[in-house]
Amino acid sequence: RTFPNHEFFAAATTKGADGRRALANILKAYAIHDTKVGYCQGMAFVAGVLLIYLSENRAFAAFVTLMESSDFRSMYLRSMEGLKTRLRQLAVVLRVKNATLAQHLEKHDVAPVLYASGWFMSAFASDFPVRFSGRVM
Numbered sequence: 001r002t003f004p005n006h007e008f009f010a011a012a013t014t015k016g017a018d019g020r021r022a023l024a025n026i027l028k029a030y031a032i033h034d035t036k037v038g039y040c041q042g043m044a045f046v047a048g049v050l051l052i053y054l055s056e057n058r059a060f061a062a063f064v065t066l067m068e069s070s071d072f073r074s075m076y077l078r079s080m081e082g083l084k085t086r087l088r089q090l091a092v093v094l095r096v097k098n099a100t101l102a103q104h105l106e107k108h109d110v111a112p113v114l115y116a117s118g119w120f121m122s123a124f125a126s127d128f129p130v131r132f133s134g135r136v137m
Helices: 012-035 042-054 056-069 079-095 097-108 112-121 130-136
Strands: none
Touching: 012 042, 012 056, 042 056, 042 130, 079 097, 079 112
């Protein structure tokens, strides 16, 4: 389900089978590496983007580094404190940068958790082009 239309993960190709296998390897290895986090669905997009640009071993190393040094890890913990913090920060930035939009969204009970959780947990890869997410990372 991660990038099903990208050639590196497409179901109909040998390259896609190899890409899906490498992605599963990275996610399983990380779950073993960090048992407090384990696996969370948004991780597949982050690891997938890394795999598009890096070999499997380097993608795993980059994934671990990203999780630990950029505090991605806190978004995937059971409490999801990192995600909650980023959503609060987004709400504040939105109020400062575009108070009219923020008020409109609040009036209609559209909280950032409804539209931005996937953005943050997948480094924008779930809803934006792979190249954009790669640049974000």
